[in-house]
Amino acid sequence: MRKKKWLQTSLAVITAATFILAGCSNNEPKGSNTETGRTNGEVSTDPVSYDYFAFGTNKDVIASNTTIGKILQEQTGVDWKMEYVVGDASTKSGVMIAGGDYPDVISPVSELSKLTDAGAFIPLNDLIEKYAPNIKRVYGDYMDKITNEDGNIYILPFTANVNGYLKEPDATSTFWMQRRVLKEFGYPEVKTLDQYFDLIEQYQAKYPSVDGKGTIGFLTFAGTAGEFFTITNQPMHLAGYPNDGNVMVDMKTQEAKLYMGTDYEKRWLAALNEMNRKSLLDPETFTANKDQYLAKLTSGRVLGYVNYSWQIGDATNNLKAAGNDDLRYVALPIVFDENTTDAYIDPPSFVNNRGLGITVSAEDPIRIIKYWDNLLSEENQKLIQWGEKDVTYSVNEEGRFVMSKEQLANRNDNEFKRKYGWAYFDYEWPRYGNNSLYEDGNAHLPTSQPEVAEVNYTDGDLALLKAYGLKTFSDFYAEPVERPWYPAWSIEKEQGSPEQIFNQKAGDLQQKYYPKMVFSSEADFESIWNDYLAEFNKLKPADFEQFITSKVKERIAGNW
Numbered sequence: 120m121r122k123k124k125w126l127q128t129s130l131a132v133i134t135a136a137t138f139i140l141a142g143c144s145n146n147e148p149k150g151s152n153t154e155t156g157r158t159n160g161e162v163s164t165d166p167v168s169y170d171y172f173a174f175g176t177n178k179d180v181i182a183s184n185t186t187i188g189k190i191l192q193e194q195t196g197v198d199w200k201m202e203y204v205v206g207d208a209s210t211k212s213g214v215m216i217a218g219g220d221y222p223d224v225i226s227p228v229s230e231l232s233k234l235t236d237a238g239a240f241i242p243l244n245d246l247i248e249k250y251a252p253n254i255k256r257v258y259g260d261y262m263d264k265i266t267n268e269d270g271n272i273y274i275l276p277f278t279a280n281v282n283g284y285l286k287e288p289d290a291t292s293t294f295w296m297q298r299r300v301l302k303e304f305g306y307p308e309v310k311t312l313d314q315y316f317d318l319i320e321q322y323q324a325k326y327p328s329v330d331g332k333g334t335i336g337f338l339t340f341a342g343t344a345g346e347f348f349t350i351t352n353q354p355m356h357l358a359g360y361p362n363d364g365n366v367m368v369d370m371k372t373q374e375a376k377l378y379m380g381t382d383y384e385k386r387w388l389a390a391l392n393e394m395n396r397k398s399l400l401d402p403e404t405f406t407a408n409k410d411q412y413l414a415k416l417t418s419g420r421v422l423g424y425v426n427y428s429w430q431i432g433d434a435t436n437n438l439k440a441a442g443n444d445d446l447r448y449v450a451l452p453i454v455f456d457e458n459t460t461d462a463y464i465d466p467p468s469f470v471n472n473r474g475l476g477i478t479v480s481a482e483d484p485i486r487i488i489k490y491w492d493n494l495l496s497e498e499n500q501k502l503i504q505w506g507e508k509d510v511t512y513s514v515n516e517e518g519r520f521v522m523s524k525e526q527l528a529n530r531n532d533n534e535f536k537r538k539y540g541w542a543y544f545d546y547e548w549p550r551y552g553n554n555s556l557y558e559d560g561n562a563h564l565p566t567s568q569p570e571v572a573e574v575n576y577t578d579g580d581l582a583l584l585k586a587y588g589l590k591t592f593s594d595f596y597a598e599p600v601e602r603p604w605y606p607a608w609s610i611e612k613e614q615g616s617p618e619q620i621f622n623q624k625a626g627d628l629q630q631k632y633y634p635k636m637v638f639s640s641e642a643d644f645e646s647i648w649n650d651y652l653a654e655f656n657k658l659k660p661a662d663f664e665q666f667i668t669s670k671v672k673e674r675i676a677g678n679w
Contacts, residue, residue, distance in 0.1 A: 164196035167486060170222035173547050174211070174230070176409070176433075177203040180543060187503055187540030194499075197490045201543060205409075208345065215239070221478035224487060226547040227274070229345075231472050233614045235273055240476040242271035246488040253495035254488075254549065257281055264471045264679040274474030275491065280552035284467045285562055286599070287553070288572045288591040291428045291450035292463040293349075293356055298583060299445040300422055306586035312357055312390055315453050319422045320399060329420050336399030337391075338424040340412045344630060349426055350404075351629050354383035359459040361466070361599075362427075364608025365625070366667050370600070373675060375607060375667035379625055380655045385648055386455065391637045392644050405634045419446040436531050444579020452596045466599040467554070470609045471679060475548060491549045497558060500551050503544040505565055511539070512565070520561045521570045530565060531575075604674035607667060621663045628654055 171182075182188030182199035192198050202222070204211050212230040215221050216237040227234050234240065247254050254275065258265060261279050265272050294315060300322045301307070309315050319336045327334060341350040352362065355378045360367040366375040378384055394400040401421075403411070415421055416434040428435065428450070438447045452461035475491075477484050493499060505512045505520055511529060512522050522530065529535045536542040555563035562568040566575065572591060576584070580592075589595065612618040632651040639647055673679075 163486070166192075166196050166198070167483070168198040168200060169224065169481070169487060171199045171201045171224050171226075172222035173201075173203050173226040174205075174208045174228050175203045175226075175547070176205055177201075177542060178537065179203060180537070182540070182543065185538060185540030185543060187506075187544050190502065191490070191494065191499070191544075195486075195490050195493055197486060209233075221480040223481040224475055224477055226473075226475050228473060231274065231474075232611060232619070234476075235267075236614050239478050240273040241479055241481070241484060242273065243275070243477065243488065244270075244272050246477075246484055247272065250485060250488050251492040253492045257495050257549070257551065261469055261471070263677075264469055265474075274472075274476040275549040276469070276471055276474035277546060277548075277550055278468065278470045278473075278552040279550075280467065280469075280555045281563070282556040282558060284554045285556055285567050286464070286593065287564065287567050288569060288593050289566060290464045290593040290596060292452050292461070292596070293353060293425050293427055293450070294423070294453040295426065295448040295450050296423045297421065297446065297448055298579065301449070301583070302445065306583070309451050310454060311457060312387075312453055312455055315423065315451065316390065316394060316399070320397065322422055323399060332418070332420055335401050335415060335421045336397075336423065337394055338401045338412070338415060338421045339404060340407070340409065340426060340430070341405050341633065342403075342407045342409065342412065344626070346409075346430065347626065347630055349430065350633065351379075351626075353425060354378040354381065354387045356461075356463065357387060357453065357455045357459075358383045359454055359462055361462040361464075361602070361605065362608065363602075363606050364610075365622070366607055366664070368602065368604065368607055368671055370602070373604075373668065373671050375664055375671055377625075377660050377664055379629070380652055380660065383455070388633065388636045388648070389644065392639060392641070395637055396641060400637070404637065417441075419443075424448070433533050436533050439531055439577070440528075444577055444582075447579065449583060449592070450595075460597050462597065462600065464593065464596050464599040466601045466605055468602075468605045469552075470606060472609045472611055494544075495549055495551075500563065501557065503541070503548075503550070504563055506539065506541070515570075518559060518561075519570055520565070520568055522565060522574060524574060527571070527575050604671040607671055610667060610670045610674075618663055618666050621658055621660070624658055625655070625660075625663075628658070 180188075180201050182201055183192045188199065208228060208230050212227070212233055216234065216239065221239055225234065225239070257279050258275065261276075262272075265274070265276060267273060296309065296315065296318070300318055301309070303322055303325070304318060307314075307318070309318060316337070323334050323336050339350050341347050351365075355361075355363065355367050358367060358378070360378075363375075365377055365379060367378055368375045391400060395402075401407075401415070407415070413431065413434045416424065416431060417437050435448075450463075452463055454461050477487050481487060494503070508514060511526055512520050513526075515521050529539070530541070533542070551563045553564050554567070557563065565571045584590065584592070584594075587595070612622060628651065632647065632654075635647050636644060636651065
């Protein structure tokens with residue numbers, strides 16, 4: 120059984136042994152044998168720049184060219200050259216490993232196990248113990264969840280909730296509908312997939328074009344391997360399960376079952392097939408790149424689409440900035456059947472395999488860990504989310520943080536967010552989790568602050584909420600149910616393990632067969648599905664399910 124424990128009494132012994140062994144390795148951190156950057160026992164604030172690397176869609180930037188980055192540089196002397204790579208993360212990480220040369224810090228996302236196995240990251244235990252009181256404060260309740268089986272901590276995740284749990288007032292699902300469609304039909308209740316697609320079909324029949332351009336009934340993004348889950352994940356949501364990855368976990372038995380190969384998946388693909396045969400599905404579903412996809416979303420032509428909100432933030436902000444509420448979208452709790460309770464709102468959770476690590480190429484891990492610790496002060500957590508008092512937010516007489524409409528416009532403006540630094544510092548760094556509160560009771564996320572959420576609503580938002588008799592967009596959804604293992608997708612599948620190989624082969628199979636089934640004739644759909652099912656069963660899915668079930672039960676027992 121995998122054991123991950125924060126051993127308070129033996130931490131120094133474990134870490135010392137780790138660093139002694141590291142001294143005999145080619146993977147020795149460049150600054151590990153000296154206390155570089157220190158003067159008279161204190162960490163230097165002399166100017167220095169480090170390399171930051173993440174897999175994502177942000178634009179590359181020098182941190183000090185942003186307002187937040189400059190303030191943090193003034194506090195610490197540290198600047199960052201921030202690089203983001205879009206595309207095949209596996210190829211990029213493979214190149215790094217082959218060359219043995221890494222940026223100073225990496226947010227590895229899905230490449231964590233590969234990079235860890237390659238010895239890319241240094242242990243953080245001793246650095247945390249010596250130099251990081253804020254890190255110990257923020258991650259104290261999660262230390263057992265972030266300590267690896269070898270006793271070491273390699274990354275600091277992004278989801279450590281502090282001072283309680285605050286539900287976001289404007290949670291979203293994955294199914295979005297253009298607001299003019301709902302408005303046209305008197306704001307009807309739309310709960311099932313059939314109702315959702317029927318409404319799109321009716322609207323397109325009445326309004327086949329917008330400004331001379333044909334409408335697109337339904338759109339989703341399946342153009343790259345890295346985001347193919349956008350289309351494959353929907354069966355579990357439609358069946359009333361939250362995002363546990365590629366499994367659905369039974370609340371009573373804690374048994375994990377793949378949705379791949381189930382009637383739920385078949386029903387979803389059959390619905391897409393029918394939409395395609397009715398010319399209501401975007402023909403470039405499997406070929407458009409991300410930029411082309413986002414351009415369609417912001418064109419006003421799309422009636423409905425599927426996406427997680429974090430995948431399309433720029434498009435959402437651009438639509439809001441354009442000012443036409445009818446062409447914006449609202450997320451709805453779509454499920455297969457009327458009697459199914461949706462589970463779109465995440466319960467309290469902790470993701471332990473997404474975070475930021477210091478690599479063996481870093482010349483001064485001490486300066487870096489001190490920078491992270493400084494970042495985790497409550498003052499700086501407010502900076503990276505709210506900005507500067509009386510500039511980007513205000514404090515009312517009750518001590519509550521508020522934003523004016525003008526300040527909120529900046530918070531929602533993509534270019535301002537990049538220039539100010541919100542786009543770069545609000546997530547892929549050691550941080551408070553989204554549902555955190557500050558010691559003064561204010562919400563960590565501005566959009567979770569009720570006073571801000573209310574101001575953030577446009578006239579169109581208020582009209583839509585009033586039409587449905589709701590106060591916030593979260594009111595569309597059922598209350599989250601606590602799941603001690605959640606999310607199951609964060610269960611580690613080590614590189615080269617049977618589970619990791621299964622995931623790879625299963626994903627390849629979906630990418631091969633989904634386009635065939637979606638774009639097939641009605642007569643051919645069944646035979647293609649049977650071919651897909653036969654190939655899937657060769658992968659021994661029961662073994663994978665057994666592995667995930669065992670890990671789920673370990674988490675329930677408190678062993679992460």
